[in-house]
Amino acid sequence: MKRTTTANIAGIVFHIDEDxxxxxxxxxxKLKFSFGEIGETDETMEDFEARIAELFQSKLSATKQVITIEDVQSVIQTIGEPEEIETNQTKSKDRKKGHKTLFRDPKNVILGGVCSGIANYVGIDVWVIRLITLTFSAFWGFGVLLYILLWVIVPEAKTPDEYSQMSGETFDKEEFEKNIRNNIESVKQRFEELAKSDVPKQATSLIERFFSWLGIILTAFFSFIGAIIGFAFLITGLVLLVFMISILFFDIGDLGILSLNLPILDTIMAGGTTVKIVLIALFLIIIIPLFLLIAALIRALSGKKHHGGGFVSFGIGVWILAIVLFTLFFVLKSPFSVYEGEIESKSIIEVNNRDSLIIKGLKYHYNENYDLKIDSKHLGVITDDNKSILIIKPKLTIEKSNSAQFELKIQKTAQNTKQEKADENAQEIIYNYSISGDTLLLNTFFESKLSDFWQNKKLNLTLYVPEGKTIYLDHSLENNLLNINNSINFKNTSVFNKYIKQGENTIE
Amino acid sequence: MTSDKTNQDQKVDNAKAQMRKGMLEYCTLLILAKNEAYASQIIHLLKEAELIVVEGTLYPLLNRLKKENMLQYRWEESPQGPPRKYYEITPEGLKFLDHLDISWNSLAESIEKIKTVNPKNL
Structure with a gap:
């Protein structure tokens, strides 16, 4: 016994099995996606349905009154799957010859033909790709997710046209949408098949629910039922993008919950090589999808169908690279050990006037031919026609002295892959200061080769101020990073061009 | 891995599909220029001539030609099943068909010329 239902096809009622x-x-x-027209009365679809009704009628007789799945099968065979239907409409003309498109290869399948499709596309043996996928899956389960994603997104090669192209990209929203629906269907079917064989029932419904849920979301998303939703996304995306870029360069200050006081760029510059890579990678991981999403939204909203294939693949390439770097350096804690070399010296500063010390900064004497390319609190890059010099700025910290004298500690650090080399690099830092009368003249820079930037040379100056003595910080130090320990919050008021006194615990 | 043979088959299939695409419009108009017909009749003729593989190919084509005013249709009740659309060619369609005839003839000539060319004259 089977349950049947009724269907009205081209005005004729048929009894039809539920399956x-x-x-x-x-x-x-599927036909509708391929040939349906939006808006006007859809004559093509009416014709298709009329033909289906006609064929069904020929299959019914006095003894056979219900349409079965075999009947449907045979009708589909007669009329043809949308992919088999040959049209010479624009779609096929649009595709440039020799321009490769990624298709899944249904002739070489283990699960969904994703690997074989990629293999065709890049021209490597399938097994290499399969091995890579397996490796990825084994380590992070990441491969599995990527595989399913590609299975859903990448269309299956069906027509001879597509086969020859398997190895041009046209961004056609409708086609894309159609593909996604078809693919979700086939993924679902495959899972259903798998589920029928073994998997417990509850899981099936979960998987099914997941995919129908995914289907709903994707369809809703890509059909842009509300251009408004798209527009809102676009605005949000743009705001996020602007925000992301601005935290790169500027101090955002207090934004309620997000009190971001550190400009990311400065943090990147100040951090070790690993920190730099992690932060840059993280930034790229967030910003690239955002950027691509915005580009896609703009494209969809403007209704233009030109394709930014190269741009998109480039973006995706960089993104994957960023993920790999992030994983290597953050998740796996850097495969390359980095050693830090450090040299420290402390000297007493003799001051004539025993109670106060004036601290001035000696600026880098820029030659007129030089061009200051970058200038931050951590470093600057200057270039002329044939060379670039990295100007690294020391960080000045003011601390309370334990003795009765002003003292200056100079700490030079550098990083390298070997300890000896790191020490050597730290030693290479040449730093000068001078004392005349009651003035301490600090160089606000030291030079390094631009090509040595990765050694992450740093100079920390610590000035120890005895209790009860005052210092005067000249504004010439304004461009250096200043850190005053045990201080009242100086963030809001400038400490420059003022006498400040070291108290018992605080500086004022 | 695909073997050479299936590769070859695929290429032939592909070339055939390309040729058919161009021909189908012409042949449909040729059929309708002789007499009005409904979709299934056209399909039957085209299938016999091995010009279409699946029926579905025809419906989008008929609709496109109708939109371009090459064809028009009238409804007629069917003894069984839904009412049928009888297509007939319009004067515009006939004019278009004349052009296609000329193009076809010159095309056939060109191919014949190339096929019979004397290699020594190359």
Missing amino acids: AYEKLSRYIK
Whole structure:
């Protein structure tokens, strides 16, 4: 016994088995995606349906009154799957010859033909790709997710046209949408098949629910039922993008919950090589999808179908690279050990006037031919026609002295892959200061080769101020990073061009 | 891995599909220029001539030609099943068909010329 339902096809009522109905309605949906027209009365679809009705009628007789799944199967065979239907409409003309498109290869399948498709596309043996996928899956389960994603997104090669192209990209929203629906259907089917064999029932419904949920979201998303939703996304995306870029360069200050006081760029510059890579990678990981999403939204909203294939693949390439770097350096804690070399010296500063010390900064004497390319609190880069010099700025910290004298500690650090080399690099830092009368003249820079930037040379100056003595910080130090320990919050008021006194615990 | 043979088959299929695409419009108009017909009749003829593989190919084509005013249709009740659309060619369609005839003839000539060319004259 089987349950049947009724279907009205081209004005004629048919009794049809439920499974047959499901199959037929899927087929009609697929045809609609391929040939349906939006808006006006859809004559093509009416014709298709009329023909389906005609064929069904020929299959019914006095003894056979219900349309079965075999009947539907045979009708589909007669009329043809949308992919088999040959049209010479624009779609095929649009595709440039020799321009490769990524398709899944249904002739070389283990699960969904994703690997073989990629293999065709890049021209490597399938097994290499399969091995890579397996490796990825084994380590982070990441491969599995990527595989399913590609299975859903990448269309299957069906027509001879597509086969020859398997190895031009046209961004066609409708086609893309159609593909996604078809693919979700086939992923679902495959899972259903798998589920029928073994997997417990509850899981099936979960997987099914997941995919129908995914389907709904993707469809809703890509069909842009509300251009408004798209627009809202676009605005949000743009704001996020601007925000991301601005935290790169500027001090955002207090934003309520997000009190971001550190400009990321400065943090990047100040951090070790690893920190730099992690932060830059993280930044790229967030910003690239955002950027691509915005580009896609703009494209979809403007209704233009030109394709930014190269741009998109480039973006995706960089993104993957960023993920790899992030994983290597953050998740796996850097495969390359980095050693830090450090040299420290402390000297007493003799001051004539015993109670106060004036601290001035000696600026780098820029030659007129030089061009200051970068200038931050950590470093600057100057270039002329044939060379670039990295100007690294020391960080000045003011601390309370334990003795009765002003003292200056100079700490030079550098990083390298070997300890000896790191020490050597630290030693290479040449730093000068001078004392005349009651003035301490600090160089606000030291030079380094631009090509040595990765050694992350740093100079920390610590000035120890005895209790009860005052210092005067000249504004010439304004461009250096200043750190005053045990201080009242100086963030809001400038400490420059003022006498400040070291108290018992605080400086004022 | 695909073997050479299936590769070859694929290429032939592909070339055939390309040729058919161009021909189908012409042949449909040729059929309708002789007499009005409904979709299934056209399909039957085209299938016999091995010009289409699946029926579905015809419906989008008929609709496109109708939109371009090459064809028009009238409804007729069917003894069984839904009412049928009888297509007939319009004067515009006939004019278009004349052009296609000329193009076809010159095309056939060109191919014949190339096929019979004397290699020594190359």
